[in-house]
Amino acid sequence: MEWTRGRILGRGSTATVYAATFHNSDEILAVKTSELHRSEFLQREAKILSSLKSPYVIGYRGSETKRESNGVVTYNILMEYAPYGTLTDAAAKNGGRVDETRVVKYTREILRGLEYVHSKGIVHCDVKGSNVVVSEKGEAKIADFGCAKRVDPGFESMIMGTPAFMAPEVARGEKQGKESDIWAVGCTVIEMVTGSPPWAEVNSREDPVSVLYRVGYSGETPELPCLLAEEAKDFLEKCFKREAKERWTATQLLNHPFLLTKPDIEPALVSGFVSSSPTSVTDQTFWRSVEEEEEEETEELQKDSRDLDRLNLWGCYSERIGRLRCVGGLDGPRWDMEGGDWITVRVRCEGTMISGSQEELIISENELVGEL
Numbered sequence: 001m002e003w004t005r006g007r008i009l010g011r012g013s014t015a016t017v018y019a020a021t022f023h024n025s026d027e028i029l030a031v032k033t034s035e036l037h038r039s040e041f042l043q044r045e046a047k048i049l050s051s052l053k054s055p056y057v058i059g060y061r062g063s064e065t066k067r068e069s070n071g072v073v074t075y076n077i078l079m080e081y082a083p084y085g086t087l088t089d090a091a092a093k094n095g096g097r098v099d100e101t102r103v104v105k106y107t108r109e110i111l112r113g114l115e116y117v118h119s120k121g122i123v124h125c126d127v128k129g130s131n132v133v134v135s136e137k138g139e140a141k142i143a144d145f146g147c148a149k150r151v152d153p154g155f156e157s158m159i160m161g162t163p164a165f166m167a168p169e170v171a172r173g174e175k176q177g178k179e180s181d182i183w184a185v186g187c188t189v190i191e192m193v194t195g196s197p198p199w200a201e202v203n204s205r206e207d208p209v210s211v212l213y214r215v216g217y218s219g220e221t222p223e224l225p226c227l228l229a230e231e232a233k234d235f236l237e238k239c240f241k242r243e244a245k246e247r248w249t250a251t252q253l254l255n256h257p258f259l260l261t262k263p264d265i266e267p268a269l270v271s272g273f274v275s276s277s278p279t280s281v282t283d284q285t286f287w288r289s290v291e292e293e294e295e296e297e298t299e300e301l302q303k304d305s306r307d308l309d310r311l312n313l314w315g316c317y318s319e320r321i322g323r324l325r326c327v328g329g330l331d332g333p334r335w336d337m338e339g340g341d342w343i344t345v346r347v348r349c350e351g352t353m354i355s356g357s358q359e360e361l362i363i364s365e366n367e368l369v370g371e372l
């Protein structure tokens with residue numbers, strides 16, 4: 001395969017993704033690259049991605065090693081190019097959150113993708129806004145299968161994912177199955193609606209270990225955004241059943257009224273992430289009206305005048321977390337609160353933690369257990 005590498009589209013913990021062009025066609029590609037000697041996760045990803053074909057999963061175009069002009073040997077996955085970035089980008093471009101029509105559309109498409117992936121006996125293990133990309137036609141497609149695994153009982157068990165999106169059973173290091181992906185879908189909806197993952201109040205002041213502890217052991221479920229209509233809240237409650245076996249499946253959720261009441265929107269409406277008007281807040285089918293919210297807030301304030309914060313209808317969105325990034329090295333992990341995306345962690349159930357990049361030592365199971 002002859003192709004030329006272009007600009008960087010994004011960086012993750014295991015690889016860098018570039019735009020590229022095929023020499024024998026006009027197709028633009030995305031190429032996910034890491035040095036060959038660090039490409040264990042990329043090679044696993046290629047194996048899984050090559051077995052999948054769905055409109056809601058990023059398209060696989062091949063994989064190969066390549067000697068770069070500087071002599072470095074790289075491993076590369078060639079994929080369909082998604083020009084509109086990730087759902088996290090979509091929220092950022094739209095003032096911190098995705099508008100309601102797109103939240104419904106993208107949630108439906110993520111679930112269609114997961115329904116397919118799960119039917120193939122595969123669990124994604126790292127569903128989150130920054131791992132869902134938007135295609136040229138405006139469809140949400142699940143990407144980054146670097147943590148994905150087959151659900152075969154004999155398969156090596158490894159806990160993987162991003163702390164704020166982890167289900168309780170994953171945070172406790174017990175198991176990671178299809179149900180854990182569904183919890184992460186709920187977290188992704190919260191991320192789209194509010195611009196922040198769940199547990200933002202913990203994230204902003206503490207560290208990911210505290211998030212894992214809270215998810216795994218507190219008995220709590222993520223706080224539901226206060227402006228959501230009851231239908232949307234009910235949908236999230238079905239995702240956030242703490243008992244994995246009580247959680248709804250992708251197929252069941254696709255038939256939830258939250259997703260059934262709105263038809264698919266035209267692709268033309270999606271392209272370019274045309275910024276939506278804040279008036280969507282008043283749409284009764286998804287958001288509760290500001291008046292309704294105000295009335296309830298006033299009643300609550302009368303009941304408890306100490307709760308002054310609740311006067312501000314937008315208060316529940318005002319907390320923006322400092323993004324966490326682990327940038328450890330041989331000296332051990334440290335948490336960077338300033339920038340970068342939510343990181344993915346990979347912990348072997350038995351033994352020490354490994355991450356995709358040898359430079360980014362993230363956290364060891366022993367440290368985790370020690371902290372907990």
Ligand SMILES: Nc1ncnc2c1ncn2[C@@H]1O[C@H](COP(=O)(O)OP(=O)(O)OP(=O)(O)O)[C@@H](O)[C@H]1O
Pocket residue numbers: 009010011012013014015016017030032058079080081082083085086126130131133143144145146343344
């Ligand atoms: N097919 C694609 N088209 C366009 N951009 C993409 C594509 N795939 C990935 N990207 C961009 O590259 C970024 C990193 O990709 P990806 O999440 O696959 O890397 P990673 O190293 O596996 O990340 P993680 O830290 O989640 O493990 C994405 O967040 C996105 O911005």
